[in-house]
Amino acid sequence: MALTAEESGRLAALLSEHVDQVTQRWTETVAASLRGRLSQVELRSQLQELRQAIVTTAENGIVDLDAEYAAELRAVLAELSRGRARQGFSATETAISVFALKEVLLELLESHGGESTLRDYVAFSALIDTMGLFTFESYVRTREGLIADQAEQLLELSTPVVKLWEGVVAVPLVGTLDSARAQVVMERLLQTLVDTGSPYAIIDITGVPAVDTQVAQHILKTVVAARLMGADCIISGIRPQIAQTIVALGIEFGDIATKASLADALRHVLRLTGVETTRRSRRGA
Amino acid sequence: MTAGIDLDQPHAQAIRSDEDVVRVRQLVRTVAVAAKLSLVDQTKLVTAASELARNTLVYGGGGGVEVATVDNGRRRGVRIIFADSGPGIADLNLALTDGYTTGGGLGLGLSGARRLVDEFDIDTGVGKGTRITVIKWAR
Amino acid sequence: MERVPILKIGEILLVSIQLDMSDQTALQLQEDLAERIVATGCHGVIIDITALDIVDSFVGRMLSSIASISKVLDAETVVVGMRPAVAITLVELGLSLNGIRTALNVERGMELVADARADEFPYDDELADGSDDDPETTSSP
Incomplete structure (x- = not known):
């Protein structure tokens, strides 16, 4: 689900004008769901990277996860899911890292948004849903890879001659x-x-x-x-x-x-x- | 493109002589290696191809073979089609019985080859030649 | 057509198949070997198939024939060096290679040939080293 050019601009503006607030609220929301299994510092840097990737994508054109210039955004999302999958977080815990952005944006829009607030929120939500699904798929792929590797290792381990x-x-x-x-x-x-x-x-x-x-x-x-x-x-x-x-x-x-x-x-x-x-x-x- | 062979293209080889049977074996081996079949599966497929190529030559009076890689979405495999325009097989059930032979062999060619591959399909009739399709999937 | 070389080492004929044989080459080998057994008077034949990446029913039949022909010509045949993948495939193919003696490598094959001769002429063996510790010895027909 792609945003329009104006929506992309407003999203980028929101995310880059309120850097501290976004990072702070986002980190807090995610941290609560992960129950302290990831350090605040690590989480903050991951989310900052993700925020930056969204802004960069918006600068290159409209925010669209399928676009060629969104490769960096996809890479950041994939890396995040891979990390979570390896560290043994559940699929929900992984997806929440992305979905939590919705709450942050809602708060921002409530305090700073103009007349297009509602439509913007719906559009941003749809984009975040797409990002969430992408995260989920990367997560599943990583887990499948891990399971296949382990099955092979098990086979190796269990057959001594x-x-x-x-x-x-x-x-x-x-x-x-x-x-x-x-x-x-x-x-x-x-x-x-x-x-x-x-x-x-x-x-x-x-x-x-x-x-x-x-x-x-x-x-x-x-x-x-x-x-x-x-x-x-x-x-x-x-x-x-x-x-x-x-x-x-x-x-x-x-x-x-x-x-x-x-x-x-x-x-x-x-x-x-x-x-x-x-x-x-x-x-x- | 692996091992110097184009996997997207089917490869054809005529079977007209004894030496052609050797060439079929080598072609199948090359494709099987490129398709990443395990060593045992390569060996099984090449052996089956050898049996069937000999049948094409001896009973079908010569013909041809087409070797290609196939993909069923989950796994990759090698498909080989043997075709001749010989007399065909009158009694298929009998021909597929272990030990049955009309050519003085061990009678394991057809039945044995079928056990060595994952998919085996035979289309034959008296006077209309024989076409055998086999597939071996990578694990 | 290529031919498979046959080497004479002491009392044993050694055939090391190094090429992908056509059926004609295989039949030629069968003929050549019979002639060499008679010409040299050797009593042991070792066929090394380490280099063969497949053995199909034709080659299997050739090996069986060679073993039977050698037997008639009073020579013991041992097939050595069969690869695991080839053995697994032969089992699946349904080929049992009945009547063929096999060994893991040339060295063991030579021992087997020597044992077979010793079984046949136990008297010679006793004269040679005086040992009589093989309980598995079966009387030969």
Whole structure:
């Protein structure tokens, strides 16, 4: 919603003639809504910047958020929303920073406005609404970006592949496995087999509360893929409920080695590779 | 414009010989990389393209392929269209069955390729040739 | 048409596929290899596919054929270096490469060939290092 040239002029005049009053009232109104989670000084400088951006836009032409010369105004608004989103403020708290300008302008218009007061206020309000919506959208975009980043980080964090012995790697899976995560884990496991030249892998699912058909299929496919590459997989730590699910779903584990615990699986692999483990006290018996 | 290939333009490649099948693979790989498909998805798509290009050559008597990037608003993907004016497929259900072959292969070409892509559409009929469209979306 | 080179290293024939093979090249390799096995009397073939970024059903069938042909000619074939993405794709494609031995890399492939020979001639092996610690040994037909 764009203002007319005269309205733009009057808005710029109001904002630049009463700098102190505008900044003061604006800061107070916003600060009350943020309940002290942002310092007055920081808030004041942000709002001053925003006020200046509106005035600058008005000097370049009419105040229109879509105009090319309003790039600075858009940038200031976007920066404000990004900051709020990162600091964990809610969408409402973010939008209020902009909407509070309405109250400030109303007070100013009441004391200084002329005959066009009402029409000006309606026009200014519409402009501020547009700015508010723009802020809201930037806010949502930032949050979406944050969520996507975190999801990726979580995926990275939750999928360690560890070396247990020379030629033996293990993936201890913890938490719910969805299809996407299962895929990432499995790709990483196979890559680790190549990187470390390990012919044995143990997939430990002690920490997995439930397995559905898709996840079971992913695990099975990984075992087959590892075989194609020349490595063997052992699955350990299958809980009783999961064993029941696997059977109930009719998933064939075929000749894939399964062991009760990670320790059993490691012992099994060591035996296969010809490593003998004995207790010291039994030596010479 | 990434990796020296114009993504906005569809790329065409004729399939007339053995070497053309290799060229199709290389073209699909280049576009898949530029469209930012994951390594596994690239591999799946190129493998599917290899199977289908060979089918176009062996069963369709040669034809052509068109590779393009597509966008469904949320995700980007690669679309490949294989077309020949060969004899067509009489029994589609049978042709899509694992292990069924008339050409002495493993019978995994059509059915296998379908499992490797996200969207698979086939338009065929006896005497009117075969047109197969596949799409793989970036994750 | 390009040809895939076949190297003889000791008792083993090593094929390292470095190019995107056309179907003709693949069939040619199959023929060349059979001839070289007979000509050299080697008992082991290692096919290194580290450089292959895809294996489709045609190449898969070629690998199976090579393994079967080598078997008839008394040589053990090991396919080494398959990339994870290729393995995942093969599983999805439904290709199981039955009858093919695989190893992660050339070194492990050589061990596998040696083991296979040892299984076949356990007597030689005992004479060689006197160890008999492999409980997994199966009698060969």
